[in-house]
Amino acid sequence: MSSVLADADEQKPYEVSISGNTVELTCPREFEGEIHWKQNDEQMKGYTGKQLLLENFSEMDNSGYYQCYMTEGNKEAAHTLYLKARVCQNCMEVNLMEVATIIVVDICVTLGLLLLVYYWSKSRKAKASPMTRGAGAGGRPRGQNKGRPPPVPNPDYEPIRKGQRDLYAGLNQRGV
Template structure:
């Protein structure tokens, strides 16, 4: 159950929530492209900053190494006069030497791990069931069938002839 939850979490992280924008993460910045805008008539807005360009490059803060903020991509479609606006929040940690893991690689690693674990389980199961001499040995019984009689006559075994015919007297016969 935990593994399934982890797999869904990785799948959700691999889906790009900013649809309509192409986001590229570099060593010290994030480059966002609003690909649906025609002829570069795209307005990018972050806070009070506004840029009329198809791409927007957000530099990372020096202290934290993160790009964080509320970004807006606004453009007009060629076939209509209405403005289309995409608003999204982005928080990305950028660093030198970071490695990006896409969804396909994550799924491949998880499935490979499951197959490898299943193979180890199968091998252990097959070797555990293997008989080396072909016959099964019976465990020796340390108890004897007739235990020795106790030395005290109070614990002497009952004689079946002396039992009465009461309701519960025949249960252990």
């Protein structure tokens, strides 16, 4: 009985293992008799032993204070833990080196593609024949061309005649 009371002063950490939706708690105390469990000061029926296995753990329903205890005579020795865990069905645990490797590889691939596109476009430009800027080449002449008169305005964009103004006057109320 004195060993149980001596252990009460010494706080050892719980072992908590999370895998998928399952949380396993291991009582840190070495009790002589049978170990019982409480959640938020309510006895958990059917849970005895050093390990407590909580399947289908829910952060909302199962978070709270957990206590492993043993009753010896009229004395109770207990050890308490506050547990709030997020679990998920299809989670995958990744360590820091894996994350760093993924980021470095991603940056290298992106830079490689960038250089590939740059050199491909550079070599394509060098192979292309020089284009002359003329009316047929899609370029417009710079300045005034002395050999040709200015182009005729497109009839689709000619100004509205006086007789047709009232027909289009209500479409847009800007000054005419």
